[in-house]
Amino acid sequence: MPGLLTDLLLWTYPSDMLVITLVLAGWMLASAHAEPVSIEIAGPLVAARNPNYFQDTHGSVLILNGSHSWNTLQDWGTNGALQATDFDAFVKFLAAHGHNFTLLWYTELPKFCGFPSTASSPPDFIVGPHPWRRTGPGTATDGGLKFDLTQFDPAYFSRLRTRTQALGRAGIYAGVYLFTGEWLNIFRCSSDGYPFTGANNINGIDDGYSGGPKGIGAVTMIAPNAITRIQDAYVEKVIDTLNDLPNVLWIVSEEAPANSTWWNEHQIAHIRAYESKKRYQHPIGYGALIRAPDSIIYDSDADWVAPQVRISPPTSCGSGRPICKVNVNDSDHSYFGMWKDTPQQNRNYAWQNFMNGNQVLFMDPYIVYYPREGRNLCVSPKNGICREPDSRYRNFRDNLGYILKYSRRLNLANVTPRKSLCSTGYCLAQTPSAGAEYLVYAPSGGPFTVDLSAMPSSRKLAVEWFNPSSGASIAGDPILAGSSSRSFTPPFGGDAVLYLVDTAGHAASRISNATQGAQRGGPEAPHRRKSASYGAEGISGVFTRRSGTSGI
Structure with a gap:
């Protein structure tokens, strides 16, 4: 397979820089041969003079391209059975396709309903672990113990750190989702066990959810309240867990409700203020809102954005600070339904975005079985999770790596x-x-x-x-x-x-x-x-x- 990463020769992890020497082999290209490639993650990314891109602390300008999938931080499963994700295999998968960026999702619902993976009667998925301990007393609506929102679960944060480090050792940046507003907007149910609903915690915190697929009270407030105090403490715990790692980017949420703008901006400001006292300050991202114009995220104070437009504009500027954002076009928001297009149309999406000065993330179904419309016919599904990914997307995944290789040959500081x-x-x-x-x-x-x-x-x-x-x-x-x-x-x-x-x-x-x-x-x-x-x-x-x- 073109872009196959076959051997990890050497890695070291000094305090300010991660250096990985890799052998890239298997390139079936004319006049090409395998040779060692040094990949560095040198401090956190900062703004480049060319506003389309980030650069590292050595001044090397770079783009971020890669696949991400829903269950690479938490485990998912149907029929009440969590299926453990082989994260080492996922890291090797990214490296094999030449990727340097992924997202680590936090799915806030212990159980979610209506995820349209099948044509009819979609199964309920369960999710774990979660950031807070389930101590009780009492039983939450998903059948587990109620959450104590004053006690963090060390297992969750240990996993978050370990997996972020594993990505860093492979030369891959990790965009860390702090929340996922989309799940609250369309995948709720009366037995979801959501920690911020009163029936599911012992702390008197209640988002006002009363049933149905939508319950967004935890992200649509317009001033600080008891929920934001719990959320802020959680965000600070995530920052404390990852701040010293150079390969981190933050992203507040994805496809949150259109009326969550105060909450998103609050978290951007909160992250900025809290990290200002820390060793590193990492770039902060803002994902597209549901049924809201992209101008909202361009006018925000985020450093990078993931809009809903299919092909991002050549510049992504607005009224916020910074004025111009690095644009990482994520097919999750901009190209839903891409599995119904031809491989060439899929490639058009990636290359056209790159030629417009932007980066690309692929919402890769990876090993989540999604037979509806043939989106992901991955290998040997069990309780909704497969043993191997669907080869249907192999060429598109490879092209994200091809784009990265050309980006490293260009002088990105100069090209527009x-x-x-x-x-x-x-x-x-x-x-x-x-x-x-x-x-x-x-x-x-x-x-x-x-x-x-x-x-x-x-x-x-x-x-x-x-x-x-x-x-x-x-x-x-x-x-x-x-x-x-x-x-x-x-x-x-x-x-x-x-x-x-x-x-x-x-x-x-x-x-x-x-x-x-x-x-x-x-x-x-x-x-x-x-x-x-x-x-x-x-x-x-x-x-x-x-x-x-x-x-x-």
Whole structure:
């Protein structure tokens, strides 16, 4: 399988940096071969000068791409039987596809109902563990002991830390969901055991739920109350558990009700204030709200957002602080129903987002059996959970890794979306008079043109084609720059990627924000980026010579 990670050679974990040396093998690409690749997680991510991306504390600008699934932190199961998730296998799965980002979900309901995994009569799922001890006295509506919301369950937080560390050792960033508002909005039932409903705790906390699939009182308040005090204490416990780990990003919730804006903003401010006293300050995310415009999350004080629009815009700016957000387009919100489209249409979604300056998360059903409409026909399901994932998504998963590999060849500090430069409308480029580079995507393949007039005809561009369907790359003959409408035709059918770069190497960046911050005494915090301005032509500078352009 292209992108197969076969051997973990060495890892060390110093106090400020995680260094993993991996051997990437099995790339069935023209002119490609396995070679060691060093992956670093160097301190928490901070805002890059290019507002589309984060950078690490070494100043390396990067994108975040990967799969996430519902049951990789807590266990799920039907028929009253939890099915343990093999988390080591999940980490290897992400690494095998070349991913560097996932989300760890917190499902707030001990039991949820109506999850549409089957065409009719969907089974109820149970979930565990949870953040609070179930001590009683008394029985909750799901049949377990009532929660004591003043006592945290060490097993939950130990698992959270251990799994976040395991991801870090593999060079993978973990977006940690603090809540999941969607479950409260559509998957509740009278026997769900939700900790914040009065019948399910011994602390007199009550969200006012009285039955039905919707019970959102715990996320729709407009001022602090008894519930937010419990929630705030829980959030602080999560931060205390993970703050010293460099591979963490926070995200408050996903698909919460449209009238949960006060609550979401409260948690963003609370996380920001509490972490300001800690060793690290991690980026804070805000997921799309149900039936609400994306402008709400763009106008928030989050550092990164996951909108509901299918293809995210080239910039994601609003009235909040920071003005511009890093945009991680999550198919969970933006591309529900993607399993009904063709593999090429699925790839279009990922590559078009990347060419617009954005990152991609795949709501991967992984091992949750979801036969409705053939969404996930994974292997050997038992109590709703499978032994192996469905191979139907293998190519899409691989393409998230392919995108990451091209992102590491580009100078992300300089490149910006430049749709006017190519007839396909999907192009990332930097265009100084020397050191230009272009990455072009043709969603349907076929002939297209690229404007190469930024550099004079005395300079040459190396040419590389990449086939997203097969994972194969083809080196072309170098061409002269200078043309304002150079024609290209992919040497294969279907969607295609073209990479062009000055044969002398692409232009490198001036001094990075992180380096400047270190010279001032520390890295720039994620929320300090206040300007939406960024030169469309990139930054001129010295050249970085490349060892070759034969494959990704």
